[in-house]
Amino acid sequence: MEDGVKKFLYVNRKAPYGTIYALEALEVVLIGAAFDQDVSLAFLDDGVFQLTKGQDTKEIGVKNFSPTFRALGDYEVTKLYVEKESLDERGLTADDLQDITYEDEDDDWAEKPSILIVSRSEMADVMAGQDVILSF
Amino acid sequence: MEDGVKKFLYVNRKAPYGTIYALEALEVVLIGAAFDQDVSLAFLDDGVFQLTKGQDTKEIGVKNFSPTFRALGDYEVTKLYVEKESLDERGLTADDLQDITYEDEDDDWAEKPSILIVSRSEMADVMAGQDVILSF
Amino acid sequence: MATLHTVNKSPFATQSLLSCLGHAKAGDTVLLIEDGVYGAAGGTGLADAVAGLGGAVTLAVLAPDLKARGIDEGRLMDGVKTVDYAGFVDLAASHDRTQAWL
Amino acid sequence: MATLHTVNKSPFATQSLLSCLGHAKAGDTVLLIEDGVYGAAGGTGLADAVAGLGGAVTLAVLAPDLKARGIDEGRLMDGVKTVDYAGFVDLAASHDRTQAWL
Amino acid sequence: MKFGVVVSEGPYTHQASDTAYHFVTAALAAGHEVPRVFFYHDGVNVGTRLSIPPQDERNIQQQWSALAKEHGTDLVICIAAAQRRGLLDKNEAERQGKDADNIAEGFRISGLGQLIEMAIDADRLMTFGD
Amino acid sequence: MKFGVVVSEGPYTHQASDTAYHFVTAALAAGHEVPRVFFYHDGVNVGTRLSIPPQDERNIQQQWSALAKEHGTDLVICIAAAQRRGLLDKNEAERQGKDADNIAEGFRISGLGQLIEMAIDADRLMTFGD
Numbered sequence: 001m002e003d004g005v006k007k008f009l010y011v012n013r014k015a016p017y018g019t020i021y022a023l024e025a026l027e028v029v030l031i032g033a034a035f036d037q038d039v040s041l042a043f044l045d046d047g048v049f050q051l052t053k054g055q056d057t058k059e060i061g062v063k064n065f066s067p068t069f070r071a072l073g074d075y076e077v078t079k080l081y082v083e084k085e086s087l088d089e090r091g092l093t094a095d096d097l098q099d100i101t102y103e104d105e106d107d108d109w110a111e112k113p114s115i116l117i118v119s120r121s122e123m124a125d126v127m128a129g130q131d132v133i134l135s136f
Numbered sequence: 137m138e139d140g141v142k143k144f145l146y147v148n149r150k151a152p153y154g155t156i157y158a159l160e161a162l163e164v165v166l167i168g169a170a171f172d173q174d175v176s177l178a179f180l181d182d183g184v185f186q187l188t189k190g191q192d193t194k195e196i197g198v199k200n201f202s203p204t205f206r207a208l209g210d211y212e213v214t215k216l217y218v219e220k221e222s223l224d225e226r227g228l229t230a231d232d233l234q235d236i237t238y239e240d241e242d243d244d245w246a247e248k249p250s251i252l253i254v255s256r257s258e259m260a261d262v263m264a265g266q267d268v269i270l271s272f
Numbered sequence: 273m274a275t276l277h278t279v280n281k282s283p284f285a286t287q288s289l290l291s292c293l294g295h296a297k298a299g300d301t302v303l304l305i306e307d308g309v310y311g312a313a314g315g316t317g318l319a320d321a322v323a324g325l326g327g328a329v330t331l332a333v334l335a336p337d338l339k340a341r342g343i344d345e346g347r348l349m350d351g352v353k354t355v356d357y358a359g360f361v362d363l364a365a366s367h368d369r370t371q372a373w374l
Numbered sequence: 375m376a377t378l379h380t381v382n383k384s385p386f387a388t389q390s391l392l393s394c395l396g397h398a399k400a401g402d403t404v405l406l407i408e409d410g411v412y413g414a415a416g417g418t419g420l421a422d423a424v425a426g427l428g429g430a431v432t433l434a435v436l437a438p439d440l441k442a443r444g445i446d447e448g449r450l451m452d453g454v455k456t457v458d459y460a461g462f463v464d465l466a467a468s469h470d471r472t473q474a475w476l
Numbered sequence: 477m478k479f480g481v482v483v484s485e486g487p488y489t490h491q492a493s494d495t496a497y498h499f500v501t502a503a504l505a506a507g508h509e510v511p512r513v514f515f516y517h518d519g520v521n522v523g524t525r526l527s528i529p530p531q532d533e534r535n536i537q538q539q540w541s542a543l544a545k546e547h548g549t550d551l552v553i554c555i556a557a558a559q560r561r562g563l564l565d566k567n568e569a570e571r572q573g574k575d576a577d578n579i580a581e582g583f584r585i586s587g588l589g590q591l592i593e594m595a596i597d598a599d600r601l602m603t604f605g606d
Numbered sequence: 607m608k609f610g611v612v613v614s615e616g617p618y619t620h621q622a623s624d625t626a627y628h629f630v631t632a633a634l635a636a637g638h639e640v641p642r643v644f645f646y647h648d649g650v651n652v653g654t655r656l657s658i659p660p661q662d663e664r665n666i667q668q669q670w671s672a673l674a675k676e677h678g679t680d681l682v683i684c685i686a687a688a689q690r691r692g693l694l695d696k697n698e699a700e701r702q703g704k705d706a707d708n709i710a711e712g713f714r715i716s717g718l719g720q721l722i723e724m725a726i727d728a729d730r731l732m733t734f735g736d
Contacts, residue, residue, distance in 0.1 A: 004726075006725070006726055008725065011473070013390075013393070013475075013476070014285070015282050015285070015307045015310065015341070016340075016341065017306070017307070017337075017340050017341065017491060018280065018281075018282070018306040018307030018490070018491050019307075019489060019490055019491070019606075020488050020489045020490075020647065021476075021647065024646065024647055024686075024687060027686060027718060028646075028718055028721060028722075031717065031718040031719055031721075031722065032718070032721075032722045034719070035719070035722045035723075035726065037722075037726065044393070044397075045284065045285065045389065045393050046282050046284055046285050046307070046310070049282075049310065049341060052341065052342035052343075053342055054342040054344070055339075055340060055341060055342040056339045056340065056342070057339075057340040058339075059335075059336030059339060059340070059356070060336045060337060060340045060491070060494060060495075060498070061494060061497075061498065061534050062340065062491070062494060062533075062534070063532055063533050063534075064340075066342075089284060089316065090284060090310070090313075090316055091313055091314065091315035091316040091319075091347070096342075120396055120397065123397060124396075124397040124398070124399055127377070127397060127473060128375065128377060128399050130471060131471065132471070132725045132726075132731050133471055133472070133473045133474075133731070134612075134725065134731070134733065135473065135474040135475070135476050135733050135735070136476065140596075142595070142596055144595065147371070149288075149291070149373075149374070150374075150387070151384050151387070151409045151412065151443070152442075152443065153408070153409070153439075153442050153443065153621060154382065154383075154384070154408040154409030154620070154621050155409075155619060155620055155621070155736075156517065156618050156619045156620075157374075157517065160516065160517055160556075160557060163556060163588065164516075164588055164591065164592075167587065167588040167589055167591075167592065168588070168591075168592045170589070171589070171592045171593075171596065173592075173596065180291070180295075181287065181291050181386065181387065182384050182386055182387050182409070182412070185384075185412065185443060188443065188444035188445075189444055190444035190446070191441075191442060191443060191444040192441045192442065192444070193441075193442040194441075195437070195438030195441060195442070195458070196438045196439060196442045196621070196624060196625075196628070197624060197627075197628065197664050198442065198621070198624060198663075198664070199662055199663050199664075200442075202444075225386060225418065226386060226412070226415075226418055227415055227416065227417035227418040227421075227449070256294055256295065259295060260294075260295040260296070260297055263275070263295060263371060264273065264275060264297050266369060267369065268369070268595045268596075268601050269369060269370070269371045269372075269601070270482075270595065270601070270603065271371065271372040271373070271374050271603050271605070272374065280491075280492070280495075280604075280605075280606075284389065285388055285389055286387055286388050286389075287386065287387055287388075305495060306491045306492075306495060307491075336498070356502075357498045357499060357501070357502035358502045358505070358506060360499060360502065361499065361502045361503045361506050361508065362506075364479070364499075364503075364600050364602060365477050365508070365599075365600065369600070369601075370600055370601065370602055370603075372602075372603040372604070372605065374484070374603070374605045374606055382621075382622070382625070382734075382735075382736075407625060408621045408622075408625060409621075438628070458632075459628045459629060459631070459632035460632045460635070460636060462629060462632065463629065463632045463633045463636050463638065464636070466609070466629075466633075466730050466732060467607050467638070467729075467730065471730070471731075472730055472731065472732055472733075474732075474733040474734070474735065476614070476733070476735045476736060486616070486648060486651075486691070487690070487691070488690045488691065489647060489648050489691075517619060518616060518619050518648070521616075521651070521691060521692065524691075524692035525692075525704075526692035526693070526694050526699075526704055526706060526707075526708060527689065527690060527691060527692035528689040528690070528692075528694075528702050528704070529689065529690050530686075530689075530690075533690075537692075556660075559657065559658040559659065559660075560617070560618045560657060560658075560659050560660075560663075561616070561617070561618065561619075561651060561654075561657060562651065562654035562655075562656035562657035562658075562667075562708060563656070564656050564658075569656075572658050574655075574656055574658070576656060576706040576707065576708055577656075577706065578656060578692060578706055578708055
């Protein structure tokens, strides 16, 4: 922790819509972005389902919050770690996920991907490098 | 279904105390006993943990409802089907469960065991023979 | 005398689908709803286990829950039927009893 | 820089314990609480998977939750530590961070 | 055909009460009867009139209250489950010395016997939970 | 050492709020500080004063209210989570045109920023949920 900035990791392990945890986690991330901490999001186990493309919730009558992930860059939330083994086990590839990008202010506002596909062992390293872990 | 009597099965698949489902299922069974239906209980998966001996909840500050299972005979609830495969997978045997008995009014009030250990396939037959299945 | 089983949990998170399939009988239907719909997709480690019971037990999935989660119907395992809420009602009416695997 | 992991679900019902063990690092402690305590008993199909990680990761279990569920301490796998609520607090204080596997 | 319906999880947190609502709506549209819905466990929380969901989300309590009004469906909240969780009607609040109540229009609080009666009376029993 | 605590499931239904309570009690007994407990998701339901658990069960709300009174712990209920689920204080009820409120003594309703502040301020963050 440097200069009072803590490393925050939001851990998402649950599928969207069946329960509210994914949506209410995102609400914390959006509020938390105002606090100038070092923020990362982790998606593993069923949490990877939160990021799939083409979600259409009209018929279940529940709000589709998946577009909000694409807005995270505007809140300077730019590190979304997604576990490769979790994708594999679920028959998913990176192509099944939404394109989520941010504009890098340190690189002439170049558009860069926010999603970082990592191995389980790299995910364990990401987790072990945090000051605060919020679990949903 | 004969003479308006339905076969009711209460299905218990969850462990006690971590969640309230086991306790609130038992509350339904006790009320339901007054309705003169043909009642059975099924314990499978983590539901078999509800019946273990020696539960002592003092330190977690939650009410120990396991003695209530032994009172079910007084409510004429005498068929508690317990799945053998579920016990095996959890390293349990019938000896790890409470003694639950009833007095058989059709056999000179002889004391008989209420717990019937059945195989998975027999449990499937029990389920398939019901009119109403209440899941907890 | 067939049963309509409903499963509403992801098979990657809980054991409910496996337990349900272990107790379903020939002629029964297993309907995947809510987070249960993830169990209907092919190409996963689970697909084999589910397919292994094929034939005798019909597998169905609630389409509104599939769409909500962005699962294309083309990804479903062979033989999985899709229904809408009206079809869910029809299944409940056409089976003799319903069992929810909560 | 070690982590205290908490797992509160039965390993027979959900994948939380397996996922936790797959992410725990040498020096970490995994504390089983609530329905998670069922994961600490020996003689089950799971015991091997848990024991396989032994050594590098310490496994601990909350004794009040064990007693509530009627699990005799004699049934615990070798090497599992028992703690009470005060011991839980000590573990949280002596590790650098806590991660709940909900 | 006559359906009995049990809702055993709370609103918003679990999808159960939504799925139950869509099922009941479809059953009624198909000409079936749904004389009663029984709210148990956290399902009792569906019946609070104090919820204020965001404008862009469905109002689950109001959906059920409107359905009861239109179709005469009896929405029963289990009293034992409700007392633990803080769901009260006016009578119960007075009887228990509580200074407020929170039950919504179209819902009523009653005992578990109503669940058993519903299961006896119905051709099919549906359970929506967690 | 300073602990921050999150409770994310409702009372009675899940053991989470009980475990959190025992943890906080033990932490305070060991001389640690617990300045704040944040109630999120269904955890907000811990803070209703309308619950009436059976005589032979613990009263979870009263346990927390007593703890707050004795130790000055700040019990914060998330406003967004509370609105969905029907937890209100007097001010919010008036502002929203609701005719009743149900929050218990010792609890207050505030925003998610209080969770982030707690996490920044605490040496360790504990989460009790489902």
